[in-house]
Amino acid sequence: MGVRERRAREKRYLRQEIMDAASELFVKEGFENVSMRRIADRIEYSPTTIYLYFKDKAELLESICQETFAKLIQRLTKILDQPGDPIERLKRGLLAYVEFGLENPHHYRSTFMTPLPDEVDHEKYVKPEAAGIQAFDFLRRCVYDCIAAGKFKTKDAELASQTLWAGVHGVTSLLITHSHFPWVGKEQVIRGMINTLVAGLEAENI
Amino acid sequence: MGVRERRAREKRYLRQEIMDAASELFVKEGFENVSMRRIADRIEYSPTTIYLYFKDKAELLESICQETFAKLIQRLTKILDQPGDPIERLKRGLLAYVEFGLENPHHYRSTFMTPLPDEVDHEKYVKPEAAGIQAFDFLRRCVYDCIAAGKFKTKDAELASQTLWAGVHGVTSLLITHSHFPWVGKEQVIRGMINTLVAGLEAENI
DNA sequence: CGAGGTAAATTAACGGTGTTAAGTAAGTGA
DNA sequence: TCACTTACTTAACACCGTTAATTTACCTCG
Secondary structure (H helix, E strand, O other): OOHHHHHHHHHHHHHHHHHHHHHHHHHHHOHHHOOHHHHHHHHOOOHHHHHHHOOOHHHHHHHHHHHHHHHHHHHHHHHHHOOOOHHHHHHHHHHHHHHHHHHOHHHHHHHHOOOOOOOOOHHHHHOOOOHHHHHHHHHHHHHHHHHHOOOOOOOOHHHHHHHHHHHHHHHHHHHHHOOOOOOOOHHHHHHHHHHHHHHHHHHOOO | OOHHHHHHHHHHHHHHHHHHHHHHHHHHHOHHHOOHHHHHHHHOOOHHHHHHOOOOHHHHHHHHHHHHHHHHHHHHHHHHHOOOOHHHHHHHHHHHHHHHHHHOHHHHHHHHOOOOOOOOOHHHHHOOOOHHHHHHHHHHHHHHHHHHOOOOOOOOHHHHHHHHHHHHHHHHHHHHHOOOOOOOOHHHHHHHHHHHHHHHHHHOOO
16 A cells, blocks of 8 residues: 555655755754745745745754764764773864864854854754753763763863863854954864863873 | 024934833843834834934844943953952853853844844954953953963963853853753853863963 | 645745835034 | 024835635545
8 A cells, every 4th residue: 555655755765855955054044044936946845835834944054954963963973982092082073073064164153152042942952862961971971981081170071071062062163253363373263272181181080 | 593403412312212112122022022113112203213323123223232231341341440369250251151141131132142133243243342352352461461460371371361251151051041940050051161161271272 | 546634845925124216304604 | 584403203115924705626435
């Protein structure tokens, strides 16, 4: 009978096509500069069709960002699985995070630099499924390993993790929004942040 | 004759009234949720009147943010003028920066978390008049003092300053956009960031 | 085959946005 | 008094996200 299945497959296909078209425009011009009508034009459907697949523009955006962040999770998984010095692993993970943000500035901006509207369910974004939280969990595991290996003077893994996250987020977001600032060099600032924070955690119980 | 002067004064007055009304709405509801029409309603003028005083919505926003950031500059001036341990001064300055951001989340967001449209003159935002750059200059001076006093292993003042800025920006912006995240405590994270970074600069030549 | 039902997609419309062009009313200077 | 300037408003344009009503296309069943 497979008709239902085929329909469902086609439906998934168009959904993906919408996401791809939107994502492309979105990467090129930024979320707020891409209208539903333009996305619709691109896939040669009427604008309202999109609403059959996504509740609204925000949900479309969120789906696209989730898809992208899945790739970050993959990268972090690989890094975490490698054996060796936990400090080096931590540093590599932090670097991967920043690089990912710079490679996907619009997705990064939507996910981490845009406040959620008051009406949304904030619980949802703190649950383990949320891509951001998953990425943060990797960080926490790295930090635990460092503390367990006696590399850090600091013993508060949670505080250390949150500090590290805020640090790499700081560089990432500033490099994205203020790319014209006379940075001493993108790579240098990234390295500067990671090395300084790690050195601080090694040196002092904050 | 003084007519011209009186007119100019009145004109300045309405300009300020527009800025005040806009700023108030803007603080309450965020820039993107406040329309020119609503601002106009508030001051009981027609929407187009605003365009006699500001080129567009972006310029109005920019003027408001500049006005607010002048206050930060004031605070930082006071801190910089105090004698004592340069490290303590640096830490107090960094803390003032974060606190200012959290007190003025919408202004902070507009100034530091929103990318400038491609068409604007980026030069303008790197010039010494720009509020952001002025604030950064304070930071740089603090860092110079620390290096001069032999407190830092690091000798690259520019890199250290940029790293510190990125760090405090990271906490500030994350606390603004992700206030629902299970932080170990806002004050703790802020302190964690400042202490860790400073400890890192003291301990290592990054 | 043909009727009926259903899912998918469309058209038309609503109420909003930032912004511009054209028009008006008041006050100034000769 | 009359022309000119200044301050402001009205009307309109071209867009936006989104909803409701409607059409089209297809599948199922008698």
